[in-house]
Structures are given as C-alpha cells and as structure tokens.
Amino acid sequence: xxxxxxxxxxxxxxxxxxxxxxxxxxxxxxxxxxxxxxxxxxxxxxxxxxxxxxxxxxxxxxxxxxxxxxxxxxxxxxxxxxxxxxxxxxxxxxxxxxxxxxxxxxxxxxxxxxxxxxxxxxxxxxxxxxxxxxxxxxxxxxxxxxxxxxxxxxxxx
Amino acid sequence: xxxxxxxxxxxxxxxxxxxxxxxxxxxxxxxxxxxxxxxxxxxxxxxxxxxxxxxxxxxxxxxxxxxxxxxxxxxxxxxxxxxxxxxxxxxxxxxxxxxxxxxxxxxxxxxxxxxxxxxxxxxxxxxxxxxxxxxxxxxxxxxxxxxxxxxxxxxxxxxxxxxxxxxxxxxxxxxxxxxxxxxxxxxxxxxxxxxxxxxxx
Ligand code: SF4
Numbered sequence: 149x150x151x152x153x154x155x156x157x158x159x160x161x162x163x164x165x166x167x168x169x170x171x172x173x174x175x176x177x178x179x180x181x182x183x184x185x186x187x188x189x190x191x192x193x194x195x196x197x198x199x200x201x202x203x204x205x206x207x208x209x210x211x212x213x214x215x216x217x218x219x220x221x222x223x224x225x226x227x228x229x230x231x232x233x234x235x236x237x238x239x240x241x242x243x244x245x246x247x248x249x250x251x252x253x254x255x256x257x258x259x260x261x262x263x264x265x266x267x268x269x270x271x272x273x274x275x276x277x278x279x280x281x282x283x284x285x286x287x288x289x290x291x292x293x294x295x296x297x298x299x300x301x302x303x304x305x
Numbered sequence: 306x307x308x309x310x311x312x313x314x315x316x317x318x319x320x321x322x323x324x325x326x327x328x329x330x331x332x333x334x335x336x337x338x339x340x341x342x343x344x345x346x347x348x349x350x351x352x353x354x355x356x357x358x359x360x361x362x363x364x365x366x367x368x369x370x371x372x373x374x375x376x377x378x379x380x381x382x383x384x385x386x387x388x389x390x391x392x393x394x395x396x397x398x399x400x401x402x403x404x405x406x407x408x409x410x411x412x413x414x415x416x417x418x419x420x421x422x423x424x425x426x427x428x429x430x431x432x433x434x435x436x437x438x439x440x441x442x443x444x445x446x447x448x449x450x451x452x453x454x455x456x457x458x459x460x461x462x463x464x465x466x467x468x469x470x471x472x473x474x475x476x477x478x479x480x481x482x483x484x485x486x487x488x489x490x491x492x493x494x495x496x497x498x499x500x501x502x503x504x505x506x
Contacts (some may be wrong), residue, residue, distance in 0.1 A: 278429050279466060285464035292462045 150175060150226075151190040160195055164188055182232045185242040189217075192230065195246055197223040201244060203256035206262035208287050213239045215264050242266035243272075261286035280297075327466075368505055373375040375418065375444065376501040379494065382417045383410035383436065389451040396487035403491055414440040419497070420474070421490075425453040425460060426467040438474045446477045447502070448493055452480025455479045 153175045154168035164184035171177035180188045192198045198219035207214040216231040234241060243266035255266045256275040256279040264285035266272060274281060283290055357366065385393060391454070396403045397410060409416050414437045426434060449470050452458035457468035470476060477500060480493040 276429065278431070281428070283464060290464070292464070 153228075156196075161188060161191055171229055174229055175224075177229040177231055180230060180232050182234055182241050185232070186247075188230065189242075189244050189247040192219060192228070196228075197221050198224075198228060201248035201250045201254070202227070204244065204251055204258050206258040206264045206286075208262050210236070210288050212236050213262060213264055215239075215241055215258065218243060234264060239263070240263070240267055242267050243269040245269055260284065263287060265290075359366070372501050372504050376498040378407045378409070379419045379446075379498070380409055380417045381419040381421045381448075382414055382441070383412045384437075385423055386426060386430065387451075387453060389423040389453065392484045392487055392490060393421060393423040393450065396490050398477045401487040402493060403487075405493065406491070408494060414438075415442065417441050418444060419446050419448065419494075421448045422454040422470045422476075423450045423452050425458065426470050426473070428463045428467060429465070431467055431473055433468070435473055442505075446497060447474050448478045448480060448497060449476045450480045450490060450493070451485055452481065452483045455481065458483060 157165055157168050157176075157178060161180070161184075164181055164187055166179045166181060169177040173249070177194075177266065198221045200220040200222065202218040202220050204215070204217050207216075213234045213236060214231060215234060216229055219228050219230065220226075221228075232241070241264065243255055245255060245266070246268065252269075252271065253275055255269055256272060258264055259266060259269075259272055260274055260277060260281075261284060273279065277285075326386060333393065364422065384390075395401060397408075408419075412435075414420075420438055422434070425468050438445070449455045449468070453460065453466070455468045457466050460466040461468050478493055480489055482489055485493070
C-alpha cells in the first residue's frame with residue numbers, strides 16, 4: 149500500500165496534485181493545487197477512506213503561506229498529509245468543514261493565527277482571542293508589543 | 306409588704322370552723338419589676354449612646370463590628386485561571402486548612418466578598434472576570450495572586466495576556482511568586498484582614 153500510494157493518488161486526482169513527497173510516519177505529503185481543494189478533500193475521504201481529519205495548520209513563510217491537513221484513516225491505519233501553498237496577499241482556500249466537520253475549530257484557529265481565509269466556512273470567527281481582536285499573532289510580521297501598547301489596542305474588546 | 310404578710314399570722318388563735326385567712330402577696334410580679342427597671346435604665350442608656358454617637362459618629366461605633374464579622378468570614382470565589390489555582394486548591398486541603406481562618410470558597414460570585422485572581426488573565430477571559438466582579442456584593446476585595454495576575458508574569462508581552470489584573474478591576478493586595486506557596490496565600494489573606502480591620506466607610 150505504502151509504495152503504490154503516490155501512483156494511486158496521481159491516477160485518481162491527475163493534475164490536481166502536484167507531487168506526493170515522502171514524509172516519515174505517513175503515507176506521504178500530498179502537494180495539491182489550492183483551486184482543486186474541494187475535489188482533493190472529497191476524493192481523500194470517499195476514494196481513499198481518510199475519514200478522520202486530525203488537524204489543520206498554517207505556516208507563514210513570509211513570501212507565501214502554507215496550509216496543511218493531517219488525515220487519518222481507520223481502515224488503512226495510516227496518516228497522510230495534504231499541503232498547499234497560498235499567496236501572501238489575501239490567501240484563501242475552500243473550507244474542509246463540509247467534508248470533515250471536525251475541521252471547524254481548526255480552521256477558525258488557523259484563520260485567527262495566520263490569517264488564511266476559508267471560503268464557505270459556516271462560522272469563521274475568533275476562537276482563542278476575543279471578538280474584535282485585530283491582529284493575527286502567528287504571522288512573522290507581528291511584533292511583540294509592549295503591554296501598555298497592546299492594552300490600548302485591545303481596550304474595547 | 307411586710308405589714309400585709311404579717312396580717313396572715315395575726316389570728317393565731319383561730320376558732321375552729323373559721324376560714325383560714327387568705328395569704329396575700331401584694332408585691333409586684335417579677336416581670337413588672339424588670340419593666341420598671343428597664344424604663345429607668347433605657348433613657349439613660351439612650352442618652353449615653355446618643356452622646357457617644359454625637360462625639361464619635363455612628364460609623365465609628367458600628368464599623369468595627371462589621372469589619373470584625375467581615376474579616377473573620379472572608380468567602381473567596383471558588384475558581385481557577387491557571388497553575389496558581391493548584392496552590393489555591395492546596396491551601397484548602399488538609400495540610401494548610403485555610404478554613405480555620407473562616408475562609409470558605411463559594412461557587413457563586415453573589416455569595417463572595419473576596420476575589421482571588423489565581424492565574425494568567427487572558428483577554429478572552431477579561432470581560433468574564435469583570436462580569437464576575439460586578440456580581441459580587443459590596444463590600445468586596447480583590448487579591449492578585451502570583452506574578453501573572455500582578456503584572457502578566459512570564460507572559461507579559463504575549464499577545465493574549467492582560468498585563469496585570471489591575472488593568473481590569475481594583476486590586477487590594479498583590480502576592481508575589483510563581484506560584485506563591487499556600488503559606489504565602491494565607492499570609493496575604495491575613496494581611497488583607499488587617500486592612501479590613503482598619504476600614505472606615
Ligand atoms: S504566576 Fe506562575 S504559577 Fe501563577 S499562574 Fe502565572 S505562571 Fe502559573
């Protein structure tokens with residue numbers, strides 16, 4: 149299974165997948181094109197039986213952002229990682245919540261921390277910070293503030 | 306009184322068949338005596354009291370009583386924000402037994418007069434903390450327990466942490482430490498009791 153997985157993915161998803169890289173402890177790291185996100189999610193769930201979404205995360209690489217999904221399959225007893233690059237300007241991608249409802253809070257957190265917009269998310273609002281918080285604190289451009297400064301900026305939360 | 310009581314003994318040589326004389330006790334019943342005494346005493350007491358009030362003010366006389374009651378039954382809010390809450394919990398365990406000072410944690414802010422902020426206050430929890438504080442009846446006190454509540458502690462510059470709970474509610478007493486040991490917490494509460502002893506309001 150492990151060996152033929154990249155070929156199976158390429159056969160099933162064609163050019164929607166750019167590459168399947170080796171990633172230790174998983175079946176592979178599937179680099180997909182962001183525009184085809186919904187197809188990739190559906191296919192992973194329905195064709196490859198990855199029925200559980202473990203986590204969603206985002207990384208700010210300064211010149212672009214990366215968003216990744218860790219999937220678990222009970223049938224295969226294996227992980228796989230989906231990953232894609234988004235532009236640094238206005239990064240947005242289709243939400244995985246309709247496919248895996250567990251993505252809901254993960255995407256809220258990813259949006260809050262690294263400012264990646266998830267289209268068609270049912271409820272994209274702050275998770276860990278109060279409503280009205282204006283920063284995305286895990287972006288590299290975010291500077292640690294002096295407490296007094298931060299207090300002024302968050303006073304009306 | 307004496308005269309009437311001896312009359313009973315006057316007819317010692319009674320003819321047989323004559324009725325026994327009725328023993329009369331013309332004294333006043335006990336309760337009436339007390340009432341009379343009270344009537345005598347009360348005006349004097351009232352006078353003395355109003356003289357004291359005129360001299361020192363009513364609050365001066367009643368406030369120590371309320372302060373005494375308040376400082377011996379401080380009810381802190383039973384909650385925990387972070388690691389300091391573990392020490393807070395330990396202080397009420399068998400070893401330190403904070404209840405011997407009359408400190409009984411209550412689960413509703415409406416029954417509390419002391420808020421011990423025992424941990425890191427984040428911006429997310431800030432307005433809940435204020436809501437809890439507002440629900441506590443007056444008079445109320447706030448203790449900032451630990452470095453986090455005092456000034457943000459190790460997270461002072463973090464994006465999510467309030468740098469000191471005194472930015473949100475008035476704090477009466479700060480306890481330093483990360484975390485303060487239960488002895489320090491008890492010492493802080495005893496110091497707060499000293500503050501309450503001197504309270505005039
Ligand atoms: S002061 Fe230290 S022990 Fe107390 S809440 Fe902060 S980090 Fe935890």
